[in-house]
Every structure is written in C-alpha cells, then in structure tokens.
Amino acid sequence: IDNFNSLKQKGNSEFLTTESQARWVACQRTFFSRRQYFPVYNLHRLPRGRRKMYMIVASSTFESIIMCCIVLNTVAMAMPVFPVLSDGYAASVETANIVFAMIFNVEAGLKLYVMRQQYFKDNWNVFDFVCVVATDVGLLFQLLGGVQLGPVFSALRLFRIARLFRLIRFAKGLNQLFMAFVFSLPKLANVALLLVLLLFLYSTLGVSLFGKVRASGMHNKQANFRSFYRAWITLLRASTGEAWNEIMHELGRDRFYFESIRGVHCVEDLRITADNFDEWERLGVIEDPIECGTATSSYVFFVTYMIIVGIVILNLFIAVIFEAFDESSKNEDGEVIQKCIESWGKYDPDYTMVVDRDTAMSFIDEVVGQLVRGRLIPHEDGERAGGNVLLHTMDLRYARRLQLKLTEDHRVTFFSAVTAVMRRLCIEGFGPMEQNMREIEHMEREAERGEVGGNKVYAALRRVQSMRHRNHDRMTAQLGQIPGPLMSLEEQIAAAKIQRRFKDLLVAKRQRGIPASSNDTHDSTTINRAAG
Numbered sequence: 001i002d003n004f005n006s007l008k009q010k011g012n013s014e015f016l017t018t019e020s021q022a023r024w025v026a027c028q029r030t031f032f033s034r035r036q037y038f039p040v041y042n043l044h045r046l047p048r049g050r051r052k053m054y055m056i057v058a059s060s061t062f063e064s065i066i067m068c069c070i071v072l073n074t075v076a077m078a079m080p081v082f083p084v085l086s087d088g089y090a091a092s093v094e095t096a097n098i099v100f101a102m103i104f105n106v107e108a109g110l111k112l113y114v115m116r117q118q119y120f121k122d123n124w125n126v127f128d129f130v131c132v133v134a135t136d137v138g139l140l141f142q143l144l145g146g147v148q149l150g151p152v153f154s155a156l157r158l159f160r161i162a163r164l165f166r167l168i169r170f171a172k173g174l175n176q177l178f179m180a181f182v183f184s185l186p187k188l189a190n191v192a193l194l195l196v197l198l199l200f201l202y203s204t205l206g207v208s209l210f211g212k213v214r215a216s217g218m219h220n221k222q223a224n225f226r227s228f229y230r231a232w233i234t235l236l237r238a239s240t241g242e243a244w245n246e247i248m249h250e251l252g253r254d255r256f257y258f259e260s261i262r263g264v265h266c267v268e269d270l271r272i273t274a275d276n277f278d279e280w281e282r283l284g285v286i287e288d289p290i291e292c293g294t295a296t297s298s299y300v301f302f303v304t305y306m307i308i309v310g311i312v313i314l315n316l317f318i319a320v321i322f323e324a325f326d327e328s329s330k331n332e333d334g335e336v337i338q339k340c341i342e343s344w345g346k347y348d349p350d351y352t353m354v355v356d357r358d359t360a361m362s363f364i365d366e367v368v369g370q371l372v373r374g375r376l377i378p379h380e381d382g383e384r385a386g387g388n389v390l391l392h393t394m395d396l397r398y399a400r401r402l403q404l405k406l407t408e409d410h411r412v413t414f415f416s417a418v419t420a421v422m423r424r425l426c427i428e429g430f431g432p433m434e435q436n437m438r439e440i441e442h443m444e445r446e447a448e449r450g451e452v453g454g455n456k457v458y459a460a461l462r463r464v465q466s467m468r469h470r471n472h473d474r475m476t477a478q479l480g481q482i483p484g485p486l487m488s489l490e491e492q493i494a495a496a497k498i499q500r501r502f503k504d505l506l507v508a509k510r511q512r513g514i515p516a517s518s519n520d521t522h523d524s525t526t527i528n529r530a531a532g
Contacts, residue, residue, distance in 0.1 A: 020426055020436040021443045027422040030333040032467040036121040037341060037414070040114065044350040054114045057107075066107055073100040101135050108132045127165070177325070184324035191320060195313050202305050203231040209297050210251050212270045212289035214258060218243050219250035226289075238302070239310045248302035252295035266292040336371060336425060340418045343367050353414040357489070358389050360404065360412035360420075367421050372429055391496035399493050401427050401437060405486035416486065 039058075043051050056062055076096040084090045108129055112119050119125050203225075210225040223243075225231040238244035258266040270291035272280055280286055347363045348355050355363065402420040406412055427436045 018439050020431060020439050024423070024426045024440050024443070027333045027336065027426060028419070029467075031337050031418060031422065034337070036118060038344075038351050038353075039111075039118045039122070041351050041353060044352075050114055053110060057110050057114055066103075069100055069103050073097070073104075076100065098139065101132075101139055104128070104132050105136065180325035181321065184321050187320045187324070188317060191313065191316050195309065198309050198313065199232060199235055202235055202301075202309070203228055206231045206235065206301065209301060210293070212291040213251055213293045214253075214264070214266050214290045215288065216253055216258070216262070217250045218246040223247055235305065235309075238305070239314060241310065244302060244306060244310070248298050251293045251302075252298035253293045254295065255292045258292060264290075266290050268292050333422075336367075336422060337418065339371060340367055340421055343370075344414060344417075348414075354407065354411045355417070356411055357404075357406060360417045361389070363417055364402065364404075364421050364424065368424055368428075372425065391493050392500035394493050396490065396493050396497065399490040401433075402489065404489040406489055406492070407486060413486075 040046070040054055043054065046054070073096075076093060079093045079096075080090070111125065115125075120129070206225040207228055213219065213225070215221070215224065223230075223234045223237065225234065234247065238247065255266055255268060258264050267290055270285070270289060272286070277286075343363060343366060345351065347359050401424055403423055404412060404420045405416040423440070426440065427433055
C-alpha cells in the first residue's frame with residue numbers, strides 16, 4: 001500500500017497520469033454514473049397538490065422527523081422483556097410498533113404518489129419499501145393470530161430492525177465508514193480467496209501429518225486433524241489466536257510423554273493395512289488413533305501457519321479497510337455532486353434543468369465557494385447592463401477554465417453547470433492552475449482523437465464522455481425537450497470581445513473624421529455573425 005501511494009504521488013504518467021487528470025476523470029465518472037439526479041422534473045407542469053406534496057417530502061424537516069421516528073421505533077423494538085411485566089406494558093409496546101409502521105407506510109405512500117416510478121430508482125427508497133412491506137406482512141400474520149410462522153416471523157422482524165441502517169444516510173461520518181467498507185469489499189474478496197487457498201493447503205497437510213496423533217489436552221474432539229472439515233475448523237480457530245500454541249504443543253508430544261507421564265501407550269509409526277485393519281478396529285484405534293506426536297513437524301507447521309495466515313493475511317484485511325477509508329476520506333467527488341444537487345433547486349425551483357447564463361455563473365460560484373473556501377483563484381464577474389452581464393466584459397481565462405456549454409437560446413443545462421463546477425475544482429482546487437488546465441485539455445484532445453494507447457485513464461475518459469451524451473439525451477427526453485447543439489461560452493466571449501474592439505475602432509475613426517471603408521463594413525458584418 002505504501003509503495004502504491006508513493007508511486008501515485010509521483011504521478012507516473014505511464015500508468016497513473018497526473019493527479020489533476022485522474023481526478024477530472026473520477027469526478028465525471030461519479031457524476032454520470034448516477035441513476036437519478038432528481039426524483040421529479042418540471043414541477044410547474046405537475047398538479048398543484050402533487051407539487052406541494054413534493055415540497056413537503058423533499059424538505060429537511062420531513063427527513064428529520066422520519067429519522068426521529070426510526071430512532072424511536074428502534075427503542076420501541078428493544079423494550080419487550082421476558083417474562084412480560086404486565087399486559088398493559090406489552091400492549092403499549094405493540095401499539096407503538098403499529099403506530100411507527102403506519103408512519104413509515106404513510107411516508108412510502110407519499111413518496112410513491114409524488115415520485116411515481118422514479119421512486120424505485122433510488123437504492124435507499126427500494127430499501128425503505130422492502131422494510132415497509134416486510135413489516136406489514138409480519139404485522140398481518142401477527143394480527144391473524146392463528147398463523148404460526150416461527151423462524152419466518154423472526155426474519156420478518158429483522159427487516160424492521162434493519163431500518164436503523166437508514167441513519168447512515170443522514171450521518172456523514174457514519175456514511176463515510178459504511179461506504180469505505182462497501183468499497184473495500186472487492187479487495188476483501190480477493191484477500192479472502194487467498195486465505196481460503198492457504199487454509200485448504202494447511203488443512204490437507206495437517207490431516208497428513210497429524211491425522212493419527214493421539215488425543216491429549218487441547219488436542220481433542222473439538223480441535224483435531226482427523227478429517228479435512230475438522231482440520232479446517234481447527235485452523236480457522238487457531239488463526240484468531242485461540243489456544244493455537246497449546247494445540248501445537250499437544251501435537252508435539254512424543255512417546256516419553258505419553259508412556260512415562262500419562263501412562264498410556266502410543267505408536268511411533270501407526271500403519272494401517274488390510275492385514276491389520278480388523279485388529280486395530282477391535283482395539284478401537286481406527287476411531288481413536290494412538291500415534292505419537294513429532295515436535296519438529298508440529299512447531300514448523302503452526303509457526304509458519306500463524307506467520308502467514310494469523311499475522312500477514314489477517315492484517316492484510318485491516319490494511320485493505322484502512323486503504324478504503326483513506327480513499328473515501330480523500331474522495332470528494334460524491335460530496336461535490338451532492339452539493340450541486342442540493343443547491344440546484346435554489347436557482348431552478350421548478351427543476352426544468354436549464355437556467356440562464358448569469359444564473360448558472362452564480363450557481364457555479366456559490367457551490368465552489370461552499371466546497372473550498374479561500375483556495376480558489378478570484379475572477380472578474382464583468383459589467384452588467386439591464387441586469388445581465390455583458391459578454392465582452394467577462395474574463396476569457398475564467399471561461400476557458402469552465403468550458404461552459406450553452407444552448408441555442410443562451411441557457412445552461414444542469415449537466416453543463418455541474419461539469420463546469422467539477423472542472424473548476426480540478427483546475428483551481430490544488431496545484432498550479434495553468435499546469436492543471438493544460439494537462440486536462442491535453443487529455444481531452446487525445447481522447448477525442450482516440451489516441452488513448454495503453455493509458456487506462458484516457459480510455460476511461462472516452463467511456464465517461466459517451467455516458468455523458470447518453471444521460472443528456474435521456475434527460476432531455478424525460479423533460480420533453482429537443483436536444484440541440486451546444487455552444488461554448490469561451491467562443492462567445494472571444495467573439496464578443498473582437499466585435500466590441502472592432503466597434504471601438506470604428507467609433508474612433510468616425511471621431512477623427514476618417515470615413516469607414518467598405519472592407520470595414522464587410523468585416524463588421526462577419527464579426528457580428530461570429531458573435532451571434
């Protein structure tokens with residue numbers, strides 16, 4: 001892990017590219033891989049009642065009330081005792097559970113009414129719905145009385161307890177720990193496979209070496225190597241550190257120990273053949289072998305096992321989880337996107353997913369300002385006329401950093417605005433701004449030309465770009481809009497500056513008494529077309 005992190009910090013472009021490039025691709029992948037951004041679009045087209053209901057269920061107050069109900073419901077489920085204190089106590093606890101079940105049913109019903117099929121595109125909503133249905137089924141069987149489900153009913157009650165996991169959604173620190181565990185599962189699976197392989201090898205070797213050793217002390221019916229299954233359980237137990245050294249010493253007991261100290265007979269080399277099988281079986285040796293142990297084999301076997309499995313492998317599990325937690329704590333992609341989603345409703349209350357240019361610029365400044373305070377490059381907002389910022393007064397370098405795309409009617413889509421936020425953070429958030437911008441632009445040019453070579457980050461960028469186009473087309477279809485070509489804000493500002501400069505030259509000529517030539521008029525018309 002330390003070597004990987006050191007190589008990553010060096011920014012070896014052969015396989016990791018630069019930090020700014022990798023982060024730019026990671027941000028886009030996180031954003032465009034989301035199944036849903038908002039549960040409802042075009043609120044102004046919805047019926048008045050449904051629109052008001054959405055404002056209720058989407059409010060932070062509603063979420064806080066539901067969270068309190070989850071906590072209280074958990075407390076209520078922990079209150080039953082045995083034996084029952086009184087009939088009134090048991091009835092009160094059961095009534096509380098029914099009341100909370102009704103509250104969660106109302107919550108699910110309201111969200112289904114507002115969001116319709118979009119409700120099931122959120123994983124937390126699906127989890128809530130399963131908990132609600134399982135709770136209703138359990139209560140139904142309980143009210144019927146005569147139906148005896150036994151373990152099935154207990155399993156249904158577990159779904160009611162599982163609702164406590166919803167608190168992860170609201171607690172940021174707990175959510176970070178939980179997501180770190182989830183992200184580490186693929187790596188943990190690889191380590192677990194390695195552990196299973198080692199357990200298989202040592203179990204097979206243990207049966208061969210110690211399968212006929214006489215039982216003694218901690219080497220008993222619960223911990224022995226008589227079969228592969230029991231050897232597996234014994235080694236798994238030893239890997240936790242429980243009495244492994246005692247089992248090792250018992251398996252190393254020699255003939256002197258058994259005959260001189262314990263007063264029982266043991267055989268140096270117990271051989272079972274077809275000729276002596278009946279005799280050994282009559283003496284009970286087949287069921288309870290009496291071979292002497294070997295200290296060297298036992299010590300080498302268990303010491304190497306505990307070094308490889310008990311120390312290296314099990315600590316590797318911890319290292320993988322630590323690495324995942326470190327990555328999740330440094331990974332701000334999800335936080336950036338969530339902040340954009342939370343702030344978008346302020347500028348687009350009807351969720352039409354498009355805003356005018358000046359509103360989009362304010363949205364970008366607010367989101368970036370909230371995420372990274374005091375670490376960004378200041379920029380000029382430009383002069384205003386009639387409430388709108390004049391294009392020719394805007395900062396062209398700032399527009400180059402944003403790469404904001406506009407529709408034909410000079411409006412900005414949700415995708416373009418959030419992409420501009422992520423791009424600005426990747427360029428200005430850390431390191432030299434100019435260098436970051438050149439690296440990102442170089443990567444985008446190479447990806448557009450298809451010259452990715454063996455660079456996985458470049459190839460990932462091409463996949464992300466295709467995901468962006470698919471998501472944009474799908475959202476425009478949901479909104480009932482016709483997708484059209486997008487224009488670059490940088491090009492519009494550059495054309496406006498050229499146009500303004502040319503007009504200033506014409507005015508200066510007229511003031512000096514120099515008549516405008518036909519070429520000047522022709523150039524002015526061309527520039528006007530270029531500037532839109």
